[in-house]
Amino acid sequence: MDILPLCLLIVSCCLLVWYLVERNRRKTRPMPEGLNTDRVIPTEQPWELYHNNLSLCSKKIRVCLAELKIPYKAHHIDLIETGSYQNISREFLKVNPAALVPVLIHNGHPIYESHAQLQYAAEHSATPAALVPADPDKKRLMEYWVTKGSLIGDDPLAALEASAGNTIPGLTLPLFGTMIERIPVKNILEGLLFHRLKERPLGFLLFKLVGAQRFHHIPPIRKAIQQSRDALNIHLDELEAVLAQSEGPWITGKQFTLADVGMMVIFERLLEADWIKEFLTERRPQIGRYWASLQTRPSYQSAIAEFDHPTISRGLDRLQTIKRHYPAFNQAITADPAC
Structure with a gap:
């Protein structure tokens, strides 16, 4: 009797039992906010x-x-x-x-x-009014921009016009592509087994297999980056007008609020994903001053700059190298989506 098929069957059964038990232990579900x-x-x-x-x-x-x-x-x-x-x-x-x-x-x-x-x-802080304006109109403006700075829905790319925050995942794709290069495939496969949103680990696996310098050749990825860029330009034009009207330095005027908290991290992501020069142009002087002011906040240093991660730093270095050595890469992600 050939024992090999029997051994393969036993191993397969053991793996299946392990997977079913582990999947049951790792059940995910939405939680009330x-x-x-x-x-x-x-x-x-x-x-x-x-x-x-x-x-x-x-x-x-x-x-x-x-x-x-x-x-x-x-x-x-x-x-x-x-x-x-x-x-x-x-x-x-x-x-x-x-x-x-x-x-x-x-x-x-x-x-x-x-x-x-x-x-x-x-x-619930000792200073509950510190980040929330007392004036009702300014509070409404703050709440509008808190939403603008948020990630809305499981698939932000499906509603890029909803918020500036929804444009960030698409714009981060090039950085994800370089960061994932050093991540073992077995770690990504764990997501395919247990992550509730399978398209995410599938995307990362694709990045891994194709290579960061070549994934822009994949039309859906290139289109997602380009559409996210165009949508963020619209959101930032609106922010430029709001800052001009409020006379700054912050979105509601003199008070730094929760709205500015959200926009601080969006601009930080543009910096770490090498997009900042694309969006901080001469036609947006208010935003240029705004970003400079955000970087002077003690919270920027203590809550962002001091929380760097080696994978992020390596990914940015690799991304900038690819842009220097593969001009077609940079041209592809900044071209018009119709091209």
């Missing part, structure tokens, strides 16, 4: 934050906490871009079954979704 008092997370401090150094929303809540002078214990959770799918580990799913960062914890109870975290932190 805001404070969840029915969930208790073990903590050591009144405020704790599960975050990622690259994550746009994580940057946002770190800046908010810094502005409000709220001390917290930080827990860095890797996403695949920074090394592994720690966000779909059994341990992290106990913190957030939705497998998303950031998660803000206050007195053991989690607050989900970054826009709710910003509002909650502002309301």
